Amino acid sequence: MLIYLGCSAVAAFALAVGLTVAGAPPAAVAHAAFALGAMPLIFAAMGHFVPVLTRSAGVEPAIHRLPLAMQAAGALVVAVLAGVVPGWGLHPAILVGLVATGLMLGWTFRRGRACLGKPHAGLAWYKASLACLLVALVAILAGLLWPAGYAALRLAHLHLNTLGFIGLAAVGTLHVLMPTALGMPDPQAALRLRKQLPWAVGGVAASALAGLAHWLAPVGALVLAGVVIHTLAGWVKTFGARRIIKDGAGVALFGAGLGLLTVIATGFVHGLGGMLGRPAVTGFFALFLLPLVTGALSQLLPVWRFPGPATPPRAQLRAALVRFGALRTALFLTGGGLLTAGITAGALLLAAGVALFAGVLVKGLAGARSAG
Ligand code: HEM
Ligand code: HEM
Numbered sequence: 127m128l129i130y131l132g133c134s135a136v137a138a139f140a141l142a143v144g145l146t147v148a149g150a151p152p153a154a155v156a157h158a159a160f161a162l163g164a165m166p167l168i169f170a171a172m173g174h175f176v177p178v179l180t181r182s183a184g185v186e187p188a189i190h191r192l193p194l195a196m197q198a199a200g201a202l203v204v205a206v207l208a209g210v211v212p213g214w215g216l217h218p219a220i221l222v223g224l225v226a227t228g229l230m231l232g233w234t235f236r237r238g239r240a241c242l243g244k245p246h247a248g249l250a251w252y253k254a255s256l257a258c259l260l261v262a263l264v265a266i267l268a269g270l271l272w273p274a275g276y277a278a279l280r281l282a283h284l285h286l287n288t289l290g291f292i293g294l295a296a297v298g299t300l301h302v303l304m305p306t307a308l309g310m311p312d313p314q315a316a317l318r319l320r321k322q323l324p325w326a327v328g329g330v331a332a333s334a335l336a337g338l339a340h341w342l343a344p345v346g347a348l349v350l351a352g353v354v355i356h357t358l359a360g361w362v363k364t365f366g367a368r369r370i371i372k373d374g375a376g377v378a379l380f381g382a383g384l385g386l387l388t389v390i391a392t393g394f395v396h397g398l399g400g401m402l403g404r405p406a407v408t409g410f411f412a413l414f415l416l417p418l419v420t421g422a423l424s425q426l427l428p429v430w431r432f433p434g435p436a437t438p439p440r441a442q443l444r445a446a447l448v449r450f451g452a453l454r455t456a457l458f459l460t461g462g463g464l465l466t467a468g469i470t471a472g473a474l475l476l477a478a479g480v481a482l483f484a485g486v487l488v489k490g491l492a493g494a495r496s497a498g
Contacts, residue, residue: 128430129491131170131193132423136484138163138200139419142411143477145208152404154208159411160287162200165259166193167419168295169230172252174426175299179246180237189233195226220267224260231256247319251298254327258290281337288410289350289393290330293386296418297326297357300379304361307375307425312364318357326353336397343397351390358383374451375444378421381455385413385462392466405466412462412476417455420483424448427487431494439494446490454479 142159170193173185202219205211234253238245262283269279301319305312332346361370361380370376389409396403424447432440457479464472 127190127193128170128174129427131167131197132427132430133487134197135163135167135419136423136480136487139411139416140480140484143473143480146473150208152407154204156284156407156411157200157203157207159415160292161203162197164292164415164419165200166197168255168292169193169196169226171299171422171426172230172234172256172295174430175302176234176237176249176252179249179252179302180241181243182237182240189230192226192230195222199223199226216270217267220263223263224267227256227260227263231260246302247316247323248298248302250323251294251319251326254323255291255294255298258286258294258330262286262291278337282334284407285334285336286330288407289333292410292415293330293350294326296382296386296414297322297353299422300383300418301357303422303425304365304370304376304379307379307421308365308369308373310365310369312361314360314364318360322353322356325349329353333393333397340398344394347390347394347397351387351394354383354387354390358387371452374448375421375425377452378417378424378455381459382414382418382421385409385417385459388413388463388466405468409462409466412458412465412472416458416462416476416479420454420458420479421451423483423487424451427490428494431491443490443494446493447486449486450482454482457482 138158142155142163145155145158173189173193176182177184199219199222202211202215202222206213206215206219231253234249234256238249238253265279265286266283269276269283272279298319301312301315305315326349329346329349329352332342332349334346336343336346358380361383365376370380389406392401392406392409395401396406424444427447428440428443431443457475461472461475461479464475466472
């Protein structure tokens with residue numbers, strides 16, 4: 127299931143790049159990448175990490191299948207926004223999304239309560255992330271039912287989903303994933319997670335409400351930038367830049383952090399009316415999601431494919447997936463930078479990076495199949 131969802135996410139990213147080239151409406155492109163691609167994968171990753179963070183048994187079947195419900199909801203949203211399905215299709219998609227998110231959130235609370243001792247600090251980030259998605263879905267539903275409030279509610283929806291749902295889940299996971307990728311403990315990670323969370327949630331809330339009160343835009347952007355800089359600086363201090371750059375997964379995860387920082391900087395500018403908001407959507411996808419998801423998958427897929435204790439086939443698959451990690455990250459950051467600046471040729475660099483990852487993915491998984 128996890129491998130299927132990982133491959134589906136890469137396929138959805140390729141679809142998003144394809145839809146851009148075909149000139150589909152931007153909202154359809156955004157939801158191909160975010161709602162069809164990232165949303166189910168985040169649910170799957172939470173199903174994997176919540177038992178780890180709470181030292182409890184593996185995920186139960188009902189929760190394990192929630193990512194499939196999110197994938198169906200995401201596909202329906204893309205179909206509506208691309209004009210293939212009539213507008214009423216949004217309502218069942220929102221309903222499915224709300225129910226699945228509520229179930230996932232309830233599960234994180236139950237697992238937290240059942241944990242012997244204190245759960246890992248990362249769990250609270252997942253709760254906050256899911257709460258953002260819940261509010262974001264309620265916001266867009268309210269906007270559809272109440273046209274006068276649509277503009278402000280749409281802004282709340284998109285900022286809560288990108289910075290809140292995806293951003294909080296990603297940063298919470300990165301603190302755990304980076305030391306795993308580098309094979310070195312990070313004694314400061316739990317403390318950083320605990321200290322940063324109130325700031326991160328405050329920054330997301332300020333950005334989501336900045337459509338109503340513009341002075342909140344620089345506040346939200348500066349607070350969120352502070353959280354990301356604190357994380358990146360913590361990694362450099364603990365692991366050293368050389369170690370991070372030399373590992374194909376580590377460099378991608380660090381690149382994702384740098385990309386997020388750039389996107390927040392564009393949020394600072396567009397929030398004050400200095401540029402359009404749209405390029406930030408492309409930037410969020412190219413500068414942040416692409417390095418994040420490819421970096422995370424190159425670390426996680428080998429564990430999902432060969433669970434249990436470390437084995438040589440797992441190490442081989444990881445070695446295959448992290449190949450070209452630095453080149454991929456450079457392609458995503460350069461291509462994303464060009465696209466954000468309005469230079470469409472940047473899409474070619476993104477396509478090259480996605481193709482490079484799809485190549486090592488297919489080759490690595492085929493090799494893993496023959497390895498058993
Ligand atoms: C069931 C899930 C979802 C539904 C039903 C939904 C619905 C919508 C709708 C109706 C719009 C307005 C489109 C327009 O004005 O043309 C919108 C905009 C947007 N949504 Fe969602 N959404 C969902 C999930 C997500 C997720 C998970 C994300 C990101 C993580 C997201 C990010 C955005 C963005 C960035 C926009 C603005 C797009 C643009 O105009 O370029 N949405 N959404
Ligand atoms: C800290 C970061 C951010 C802040 C403070 C911020 C703030 C704002 C504000 C205040 C507006 C309304 C502008 C107006 O009314 O003229 C806006 C619009 C917009 N933002 Fe952001 N934003 C941030 C990050 C992002 C991100 C990450 C995305 C991408 C997914 C994004 C996408 C958009 C879009 C698409 C619009 C315009 C929506 C439309 O078509 O009307 N923003 N932002």
